Ligand SMILES: Nc1ncnc2c1ncn2[C@@H]1O[C@H](COP(=O)(O)OP(=O)(O)O)[C@@H](O)[C@H]1O
């Protein structure tokens with residue numbers, strides 16, 4: 590099983606949209622996908638609600654060595670719950686050790702991929718996820734505040750790699766991009782100059798059909814609007830790119 594964390598210490602940048610579309614796309618490919626929602630807002634749990642399991646995300650940090658996770662149409666969601674907030678009272682080492690054991694339990698049940706959604710703060714939840722994962726990807730917005738966050742994210746990943754050497758940063762996915770906005774164009778050019786290897790070549794435009802999809806519990810390719818076509822093309826390019834980078838068999 591390959592584990593991918595979607596993380597950015599900034600909110601509203603497209604993390605959950607990215608994760609949900611990866612889950613739908615991978616499931617369509619016939620892969621068995623586990624989704625762990627570590628954000629108390631529970632947005633991924635909402636969009637993927639028909640795939641919800643009985644397991645609460647906070648329990649992955651306790652000593653539940655054994656549990657059964659059964660996918661519904663290839664996706665099994667371990668939903669966010671209120672007790673995730675209590676994680677911050679644990680020592681990181683204890684939280685991370687328990688979470689790593691839970692990931693092993695999921696892997697042992699024949700899942701091909703585990704996708705982890707995170708809240709926009711570096712707490713025990715995000716740190717534990719990064720310490721257990723193989724890959725991390727960061728959706729970003731092309732606004733000044735979001736760009737400031739990238740530096741923070743880069744140093745977080747560098748610090749985590751000292752304890753989890755296998756962690757690979759797949760890069761940043763420019764999201765909610767307005768191609769007619771000169772500020773966005775300028776910021777994208779600046780980013781490409783500063784981090785040539787870390788900007789994924791698959792930006793996602795600002796598309797209302799994507800918000801429609803998240804609200805309708807479906808991927809954007811199931812939205813029956815002409816404007817969903819361009820969004821679908823971009824999102825599929827992103828999922829294909831990540832699928833290739835993760836070298837999923
Ligand atoms: N490409 C996009 N175009 C337009 N709206 C988007 C796009 N991606 C996400 N959104 C909307 O923007 C908001 C934040 O996106 P979300 O994926 O929840 O970000 P995060 O998980 O980083 O907070 C949501 O309301 C979502 O519907």
Ligand SMILES: [Mg+2]
Nearest residue numbers: 604605628632
């Ligand atoms: Mg989110």
